[in-house]
Amino acid sequence: MTVIGIDKVSRWFGNVVAVNDITMTIGPGVTGLLGPNGAGKSTLISMMAGFLAPSTGAVTLDGATVWRNEQVYRQVGIVPEREAMYDFLTAREFVVANAELHGLPDPGAAAQRALATVEMQYAQDRRIDTYSKGMRQRAKMASALVHNPSVLLLDEPFNGMDPRQRLQLMELLRRMGAEGRTVLFSSHILEEVEQLAHHIEVVVAGRHAASGDFRKIRRLMTDRPHRYLVRSSDDRRLAAVLIAHASTAGIELDRTEEALRIQAVDFAAFTEFLPRIARDHGIRLFTVSPSDESLESVFSYLVTA
């Protein structure tokens, strides 16, 4: 069991604070690091990977400081976000080189095992610069797994993958987590994290916004007030019947948009209630669109909550 400890960690670049006083502990199983682009996820992962020193606070692996400690890499596998590998090598040569750099007793066998795990043996003798994005990602995975690490850090591993590749990688990471490894991956897509992670850490604007299993995060996200933009055959009458119902918190008649701006209290109840009441009163609905469904607004709600 390997545990990553992040204790009151901040990191700033000049005047910009990328990571702001974050404390979290990441244990075995799959953990998702969720947050919008620019939230500080990569900075946080870089610090866990020992590529960046925290400005204050401590990043540890089973209690050992990570920064400037090459020995932690015996237990850590890293899948960086950046594309570049040694593109002039074949995947086999690349993974064997990684095994040798780890000082493994039988680099060839270790490389074959890792390449089999990511199902890349069929293309292992092609140069990396001929690979598709998904194949590169799997070659990176193989290089990270070659020394059988107990910790796996992946920065935006699903970026640019097609749905099939995504499913395969999810399956692989799930297996890694089930085997008792500490797997941490970052993503800005809630659905991705939800499907895979048993535990989610949400980071927004450098701050630790929320932590918990996906049900808890979902609840935080769906329990918040929702805003809708609605156009109908009779906006004023619709507004009158809606405000009488407990699921509605407020309504504004937007005359420039010629629409209703509705703030709902209970997301589920409102979405059931709106079409029913419209039908009952003979009002036709032309537009019903959530006006704040963007991830950023969900995140900003989480931060202020």
Next chain:
Amino acid sequence: MSATTATRPPGPPRPPAGIPAAGSGTGPRFFHPTVARLTYRGLLGRRRALLLFALPALLLVIVGAVRALAGADDSTAHDVLQGFALSGVVPLVGVIAGTGAIGPEIDDGSIVYLLSKPIRRGTIVTTKLLVAIGVTVAFCAIPTLLAGFVLNGNGQRLAVAYAAASAVAAVAYSAVFLMLGVLTRHAVVVGLVYALLWEGVIGNVVPGARTLSVQQWAVAVAQKIGRGDLISSDVGLSTAVVLLVLVTAGATWFAAHRLRGLKITGEE
């Protein structure tokens, strides 16, 4: 991908045996064969490598032409070996090999695959330095030796003297340019400015600057080896050797130091 591919899970991770404190690394101390192989293939696998071949080839073409037109002459041989081989080819190849041994990996981020391993940063730097030296010697000292034999058949031991000087300069240039490769993304430009402006122009205009020139230190070595009085350096041999060692060791230490503190972030 075929569904029949055997996928043997690698088994549960080893129980962690505890993580040793920093600095207690094992493995090779100065030379890691895998790092060397990656460096060497990276150096010769990029387009820049064409220059590595072109410069010595140009040298040999020129000395062939000089020999054919002017015949064997010690003074001409000296002028070509010092003026073109030692002060032109060697620093240029040094820039390509020295910066190319590490710069591109830092630029494109692939250096993370070396840094995320239980290997001392110092070992990475010394290995890359040895590869850069090897490449520079192969592409400078050996062609210079050949050029010397073509020009005047090693008369006054000029060929051997300048080959040795090229080898000595290759060591110092490799270390300096490797350090530049760690320090700046613009290592090639800075290296060229140094090699051409400092060693070339300023050294010829400002006499004092010549004392602080890798080229002059190397000439001091050539002076010791060559016969006659064609070769003359502004620097004494012992001073030159001390400065060469200091610069090489200092640059290597500093490169390793900076690599230990190299910050790598994502694209965010």
